[in-house]
Amino acid sequence: MRAAPAPGFRTWLLAIRLATLPASVSGVIVGLGAALATGAAFRLDTALGCMAVALLLQMAANLANDLSDFNRGADNADRLGPTRVAASGMVSVRQLQAAIAVVIATAAVLGVWLAFLGGPAILVLGAAAILALLGYTGGPFPYGYRGLGEVFVFIFFGLAAVVGTAVLQSGRVEALYFVVAVPVGALTTGILIVNNLRDTTTDRAAGKRTLAVMFGEGFARGEYVACLLAAWVVPAGLVAARLAGASVGAGPAALLPVVAVPMALPLLRIIFADGDPRRLNPVLRGTARLTLLFAVLFAAGLAVGR
Numbered sequence: 001m002r003a004a005p006a007p008g009f010r011t012w013l014l015a016i017r018l019a020t021l022p023a024s025v026s027g028v029i030v031g032l033g034a035a036l037a038t039g040a041a042f043r044l045d046t047a048l049g050c051m052a053v054a055l056l057l058q059m060a061a062n063l064a065n066d067l068s069d070f071n072r073g074a075d076n077a078d079r080l081g082p083t084r085v086a087a088s089g090m091v092s093v094r095q096l097q098a099a100i101a102v103v104i105a106t107a108a109v110l111g112v113w114l115a116f117l118g119g120p121a122i123l124v125l126g127a128a129a130i131l132a133l134l135g136y137t138g139g140p141f142p143y144g145y146r147g148l149g150e151v152f153v154f155i156f157f158g159l160a161a162v163v164g165t166a167v168l169q170s171g172r173v174e175a176l177y178f179v180v181a182v183p184v185g186a187l188t189t190g191i192l193i194v195n196n197l198r199d200t201t202t203d204r205a206a207g208k209r210t211l212a213v214m215f216g217e218g219f220a221r222g223e224y225v226a227c228l229l230a231a232w233v234v235p236a237g238l239v240a241a242r243l244a245g246a247s248v249g250a251g252p253a254a255l256l257p258v259v260a261v262p263m264a265l266p267l268l269r270i271i272f273a274d275g276d277p278r279r280l281n282p283v284l285r286g287t288a289r290l291t292l293l294f295a296v297l298f299a300a301g302l303a304v305g306r
Contacts, residue, residue, distance in 0.1 A: 027161025033299025035169035129263015251305025
């Protein structure tokens with residue numbers, strides 16, 4: 001029996017979901033800005049290392065999700081989102097498993113190096129992230145099927161990415177790092193909410209109990225709005241705190257993300273419009289781009305206004 005041909009480069013680009021990758025680097029960018037805001041010197045080595053690990057873990061999460069959803073029947077002919085490589089037969093299960101192993105192994109090697117620079121806590125954080133991404137839709141308790149996906153995204157793409165990067169840059173833990181992680185966690189959670197809102201019908205049929213399935217599309221829309229509001233409330237709160245003389249705050253430059261507000265308005269209009277769920281595919285990509293733009297503006301504002 002002949003082995004299946006190796007998938008081409010374009011197939012793997014489809015598999016790693018290129019459009020969603022900005023979410024992974026956004027936390028690193030804000031973490032760098034937060035470290036500079038607390039007086040840390042910029043370190044190129046840890047910055048690049050964090051960026052690479054974040055990208056690799058997001059790729060691994062996307063590949064693992066593709067495989068697990070295929071095995072559980074969540075990805076089928078009725079799918080409304082972009083093509084999934086396992087369900088479409090473009091990549092075999094064995095090939096996908098090998099790809100996941102290679103990506104995780106590469107991330108682990110880089111993670112060990114970062115732990116050498118930043119201490120064992122970084123190693124524990126990396127190991128937790130790997131277990132979390134594998135358990136999202138796989139393993140004995142796939143928490144993405146039990147309404148806990150938003151929690152995972154907020155913790156690892158928000159808190160872990162921002163705080164981990166900032167600590168590696170500065171060598172210390174600051175309260176500011178946790179506060180500025182909230183907007184990143186909220187916006188990356190918004191990406192997942194759009195995905196779940198689009199897939200409500202097919203997820204319900206497959207037994208995937210996301211929050212959108214359990215509480216309805218209206219709830220999911222409200223979640224999305226709350227995430228966007230939280231993102232812009234935090235910079236405003238930090239500036240107000242600085243003016244009030246609080247120990248944790250930021251200068252007026254932290255309000256730079258206001259520039260990105262016009263980018264969010266069309267996304268909200270589509271979210272609340274009726275029609276084919278496939279209309280949400282551009283919103284998913286748009287939210288990922290919004291997250292990246294917000295992160296760049298927020299990081300710049302934090303660094304400048306320290």
